[in-house]
Amino acid sequence: MLVINREELENILRPKDVVDAAKDAFIAFSQGKVKQPERQVLNVKGNWWGIMPSYTDKAFSVKVISVINENKSRNLPTVQGTVLLMSPETGETLALIDGTILTAMRTAAASVLSTELTMGRKIHTLGIIGAGTEAYYHAKIGMGYLSVSRLLITARKSHFQLASKVGGEAVDHITLLKESDVIFSTTSSSVPVVLGDYLKDNFHVSSIGAHTPDSREIDDRAISKAKTFLVDSIDAVSREAGDYIQPMKKGLIKNVIEIGKAILEGNKISTPSIFKTVGIAAQDNFASYYAYKAAISRKL
Known part of the structure; x- marks a missing residue:
């Protein structure tokens, strides 16, 4: 063994x-x-x-x-x-x-894969919300697989240390939302940190936090802007993800597709887009x- x-x-x-x-x-x-x-x-x-x-x-x-x-x-x-x-x-x-x-590596890989499917591998500005273990591996795998011109990091604390460690820029929350083409949200927050009013017209967001029905990382405004809502498993997010359960009840989510099915079909995915993952075995x-x-x- x-x-x-x-x-x-x-x-x-x-x-x-x-x-x-x-x-x-x-x-x-x-x-x-x-x-x-x-x-x-x-x-x-x-x-x-x-x-x-x-x-x-x-x-x-x-x-x-x-x-x-x-x-x-x-x-x-x-x-x-x-x-x-x-x-x-x-x-x-x-x-x-x-x-x-x-877990950190495979979760980051899922976010990176969703980015490649929606925005391609060449990304001008990648923003990461959070400064913990998941944020670090999202930066490491994202920068190692994608072609990124600028990496922005924000968090309640420790984002200066993480930015220095991974070669990014520590910025305030709103600056990251306004300037990022792709956002990886890796927080333990129970209230939205991805706010649609500040996002660019075209964007891709991968949200890996808020894994309970009553917690959120993405607000309704951001979800209503998205043309495609990717998930790892419709069954899993329907049971566990507040970012899916709550806006789905409000009729805000359009064009839901599992990421595996999207890969198999090989069709171009319409953006702006959101990928919600709660992780599958x-x-x-x-x-x-x-x-x-x-x-x-x-x-x-």
């Missing part, structure tokens, strides 16, 4: 690898080639925990993940997790993988299998 830690994941998985894994995962999900029972969600000491199993003909995986906002004061990542990868043929344990970093399955194969090939 391999144990793949944070440093090893970063060494063996290039930005292209995790984007390719995300693409394969979403396609397989839309084709029904990956089985993933509904994730079990638990409330543990007031915090969100999820258990996410899935399997394909190549791999069986289980991820245990938690979102603990109090970790900010402990200087720990808000998201914590572990992925167990097993052989569907023999039941052997193949790898135990750092789920915190794998297929992403962890494919990302962990890619990491395992890369580790084997490098004799880790």
Whole structure:
């Protein structure tokens, strides 16, 4: 059994690898080639925990993940997790993988993939809202895969440090909204931080936060401007995402399509666009299998 830690994941998985894994995962999900029972969600000491199993003909995986906002004061990542990868043929344990970093990388890859599908790979100004682990990997994978002229970072705090670390510019919230062509929203906010009144006429937003029915990252004005609303799973966002549930009840969302189906159909996606992801187990399955194969090939 391999144990793949944070440093090893970063060494063996290039930005292209995790984007390719995300693409394969979403396609397989839309084709029904990956089985993933509904994730079990638990409330543990007031915090969100999820258990996410899935399997394909190549791999069986289980991820245990938690979102603990109090970790900010402990200087720990808000998201914590572990992925167990097993052989569907023999039941052997193949790898135990750092789920915190794998989650951050595969989530960032989904945002980057949605950007490529809607705006292409050449982006003038990319804005990231947030300064935590997800924000860092969105910057790292986004800058490593896309061709970005300008990177803007904003957050309640720590955006100066992150901007310095990833080669971006620390700016105020409204400046980022006004000047960004693509926005990655990676916050733990329960109220909207993507405000439609300040967005450009053409934009793409990927929102990875607000994963409960009563929380939002995107306001109604931004959603009403979007011509396409991409999701990872219609079923998942219908149960979990306030950014989908609430505006859908108001009739504000137009042209909903799962990202895997959009890839398969190969049609040009109309912008402005929004991608809402709550994360699906297929992403962890494919990302962990890619990491395992890369580790084997490098004799880790």
